[in-house]
Amino acid sequence: MLKLISLKLVAALSILGLFAACATQPRHVDYTAFKQAQPRSILVLPPLNDTTDVKASEGTLSQMTKPLAEAGYYVIPVALMEKTFKQNGLSAPADIEQVSPARLREIFGADAVLFSKITQYGSVYRVVDSNTVVSASAKLVDLKSGDVLWQKTATASGKELGGVSVNAGGVIGALVQAAVKQVAHSLSDESHAVAGLTSERLLGAGPPDGLLYGPRSPKFGTD
Structure with missing residues (x-):
């Protein structure tokens, strides 16, 4: 009986080890x-906003060009992109995304376009805790062929930036701390800072699943 239990335990541990190994495997990306x-060169379009916060698209877009430039790409200036679309009667991200790749290449002369979507932006209240979370996905499309070159999702939270600390014990203390943190997040617009971290994580170059380094980077061709 003891031997049978031992065999079952070994089998269970082996299965758990297999799951753990699979969980730590980096996401495979076909480059x-x-x-x-x-x-x-890359044209960054305004992100689709799949959240209830009206500031999500603008707050994230303003921080998406930095990691792309640092990765070694020329990025079409956001102000130029927005002005051009407005002159053509387009301002909503959903309408802008309907413009064909060929037309985008003709207008802006870029090699690729970055589509993105924000799925979470702002404070998340968990009864005994409060945190600011920004989640987004991105897809890079070649403007010559229309092929998807790369895609990724990323998430960041206010806990990674540090936060408000309230020294109070017990359940009541935890509730007070959560309420204070939620107010602090709103007053400081912490979402904007977290969106910057999400953008860096989403659009940074390098392994295991980031963008390839661009021609302006000293690491170009090394990945």
Whole structure:
């Protein structure tokens, strides 16, 4: 009986070990199309806002060009992009995304376009805790062929930036701390800072699943 239990325990631990190994495996990314296209310039479109916060798209867009530029790409200036679309009667991200790749290349002369979507933006109240979370996804599309070159999702939270600390014990203390943190998040617009961290995490270059380094980067061709 004892031997049977031991065998079952070993089998269970082996299965758990297998799951743990799978969980730590990096996400496989096929860079074949990316390497063939070798984009030099990127047009960043306003992110689709799938949240209830009206500031989500603008707050994230303002911080998306920095990691792309640091990765070695020329990024079409956001102000120029927005002005051009407004002159053509387009301002909503959903309408802008309907413009064909060929037309975008004709207007802006970019090699690739970045589509993105924000799925979470703002404070999340968990009864005994409060945190600011920003989640987004991005997809890079070649403007010559229309092929998807790369895509990724990323999330960041206010806990990674540090936060308000309230020294209070017990359940009542936890509730007070959560309420104070939620107010502090709103007053300081912590979402904007967290969106910056999400953008860095989402659009940064390098392994295991980031963008390939662009031609302006000293690391170009090393990945």
